Amino acid sequence: MLKRDASPCAESPHTEAATDVLIVGGGVCGTALLFTLARYTDLAHITLVERYAQLAQVNSKATSNSQTIHCGDIETNYTLEKALRVKRTAEMIGRYGDLLDPGRRDRCVFRTPKMVLAVGPGECELLRQRFQLFSPHFPAMELLEKQQIAEWEPQVALVDGVLRPEELLAIGIRLSPTAVDYEALSESFVALANDAVAGLDRAVDVRLSTSVIQIEPEGDHYLVELAAAGEGPPTRLRARHVVVNAGAHSLLLAQKMGYGLEYSCLPVAGSFYFTPDLLHGKVYTVQNDKLPFAALHGDPDVRSPGKTRFGPTALLLPLLERYRPASFWEFLRVLRLDGAVLAVLWQLFGDADIRAYILRNLLFEVPWLRRRLFLADARKIVPALQLDDLRFAEGYGGVRPQLIDRQTRRLMLGEVSIPASPGLSFNVTPSPGGTCCLGNAERDALAIRDHLGCQFDHARLVRELVGEDVPSSLAPRSA
Numbered sequence: 181m182l183k184r185d186a187s188p189c190a191e192s193p194h195t196e197a198a199t200d201v202l203i204v205g206g207g208v209c210g211t212a213l214l215f216t217l218a219r220y221t222d223l224a225h226i227t228l229v230e231r232y233a234q235l236a237q238v239n240s241k242a243t244s245n246s247q248t249i250h251c252g253d254i255e256t257n258y259t260l261e262k263a264l265r266v267k268r269t270a271e272m273i274g275r276y277g278d279l280l281d282p283g284r285r286d287r288c289v290f291r292t293p294k295m296v297l298a299v300g301p302g303e304c305e306l307l308r309q310r311f312q313l314f315s316p317h318f319p320a321m322e323l324l325e326k327q328q329i330a331e332w333e334p335q336v337a338l339v340d341g342v343l344r345p346e347e348l349l350a351i352g353i354r355l356s357p358t359a360v361d362y363e364a365l366s367e368s369f370v371a372l373a374n375d376a377v378a379g380l381d382r383a384v385d386v387r388l389s390t391s392v393i394q395i396e397p398e399g400d401h402y403l404v405e406l407a408a409a410g411e412g413p414p415t416r417l418r419a420r421h422v423v424v425n426a427g428a429h430s431l432l433l434a435q436k437m438g439y440g441l442e443y444s445c446l447p448v449a450g451s452f453y454f455t456p457d458l459l460h461g462k463v464y465t466v467q468n469d470k471l472p473f474a475a476l477h478g479d480p481d482v483r484s485p486g487k488t489r490f491g492p493t494a495l496l497l498p499l500l501e502r503y504r505p506a507s508f509w510e511f512l513r514v515l516r517l518d519g520a521v522l523a524v525l526w527q528l529f530g531d532a533d534i535r536a537y538i539l540r541n542l543l544f545e546v547p548w549l550r551r552r553l554f555l556a557d558a559r560k561i562v563p564a565l566q567l568d569d570l571r572f573a574e575g576y577g578g579v580r581p582q583l584i585d586r587q588t589r590r591l592m593l594g595e596v597s598i599p600a601s602p603g604l605s606f607n608v609t610p611s612p613g614g615t616c617c618l619g620n621a622e623r624d625a626l627a628i629r630d631h632l633g634c635q636f637d638h639a640r641l642v643r644e645l646v647g648e649d650v651p652s653s654l655a656p657r658s659a
């Protein structure tokens with residue numbers, strides 16, 4: 181690791197020597213890019229700055245998200261086209277796990293059964309059609325009738341040992357990498373990045389407790405102002421290429437520079453509930469197409485053995501970071517409330533389903549009421565669930581930074597990468613941002629190769645993480 185220059189000048193920030201690539205944000209997306217650049221390129225100096233004292237303490241924290249690898253097989257809101265796109269990048273995580281030593285791998289990636297459950301004739305018919313369409317592309321899919329569901333997940337299909345009365349059908353996948361501790365994964369990315377440069381004339385420089393205050397273009401470089409917690413005045417770092425992976429704060433930093441003004445951010449928090457150990461694997465429900473947030477599900481929590489976690493709820497919350505009230509002011513800056521944003525909110529509230537969903541999710545946060553209301557929803561998965569079994573998971577759940585496209589007046593469903601100028605981009609990653617971390621890192625590494633002209637052994641990445649022989653078009657380019 182490079183040593184920081186420790187002589188900041190009081191009047192004007194001291195400028196450090198250049199780094200090749202600066203990554204802003206030490207969540208799963210920032211660290212995945214660090215790993216990718218360290219392992220597959222020949223860049224001499226890569227820096228990552230994270231404003232907290234530990235990696236992955238915001239949305240990638242193990243308690244903030246649903247810990248799922250979204251492959252597209254049980255996400256009923258994905259079209260086949262989207263599912264196939266997501267599948268490639270989702271499978272990169274499982275293959276990455278094979279690069280880890282078994283002890284570390286077992287703390288990062290988990291293999292469990294998973295299913296999507298249909299309840300009632302309408303949902304069952306939809307799932308049957310989906311199975312026809314998807315199973316040729318996802319050969320591990322199995323169509324499960326009620327009795328088979330009872331064999332996989334007794335609590336889902338049985339009440340007092342008898343099959344529950346409603347029509348049930350499920351698509352199941354027996355055993356595959358399904359769950360991830362995205363926090364442990366982030367730590368592993370940094371460890372492998374350090375391994376990749378060990379003994380070489382290259383450096384990976386990870387700076388915790390360091391915030392990026394501002395980014396300014398300077399010739400063909402960027403001057404980045406950094407503030408290290410408790411270390412006096414800001415310093416400046418010169419970077420040849422900057423990728424901002426700071427979650428919702430990516431938009432804040434972009435807009436500060438005049439980029440991404442076509443977007444507003446609508447933060448949607450998700451809460452969770454614990455029950456005793458009820459499920460063997462992940463059980464998702466059929467998604468309401470109108471809702472851009474993942475459907476309710478239940479699954480074993482990878483950090484809390486013996487407990488099942490249900491959720492997430494979806495609460496519009498005026499904060500960019502769930503448990504940091506001061507982020508209200510940052511929220512106001514990226515909301516950029518005007519006619520376009522009001523039009524989107526009006527559209528959302530104009531739809532009876534969405535209105536009911538938003539209001540119901542608001543009530544999920546009211547202490548006495550929330551367990552009672554949530555119980556009714558969770559019983560779709562475990563019909564015999566009792567109120568006493570259910571406990572609000574205090575301190576769990578992050579905020580998904582859903583973006584509003586102000587030009588088309590639309591709430592956007594997925595992530596956005598804002599390519600600001602050559603050598604500068606901002607990634608905003610709501611769900612399934614954890615799943616896509618390596619895919620996005622591959623995309624950003626290709627852009628960095630093209631901009632800086634470095635070596636990028638894309639063939640090795642594709643071989644190791646995608647498991648394919650490399651098409652000639654992907655063969656590495658010389659610098």
Ligand SMILES: Cc1cc2nc3c(=O)[nH]c(=O)nc-3n(C[C@H](O)[C@H](O)[C@H](O)COP(=O)(O)OP(=O)(O)OC[C@H]3O[C@@H](n4cnc5c(N)ncnc54)[C@H](O)[C@@H]3O)c2cc1C
Pocket residue numbers: 204205206207208209210229230231232235236237238239240241244245246247248249250362390391392393425426427428429430449450451492577578579580609610611612613614615616
């Ligand atoms: C309820 C919920 C459930 C979810 N479930 C899933 C799921 O099951 N599967 C899935 O794939 N995805 C899921 N997601 C989404 C997933 O958690 C995120 O997409 C992913 O964690 C984003 O990673 P990131 O690195 O981009 O952002 P983050 O993990 O938020 O990291 C951003 C980092 O940037 C740092 N930062 C911010 N500003 C600055 C600055 N100025 N200077 C320096 N550092 C800065 C922050 O401190 C933070 O560490 C879920 C999200 C939520 C909220």
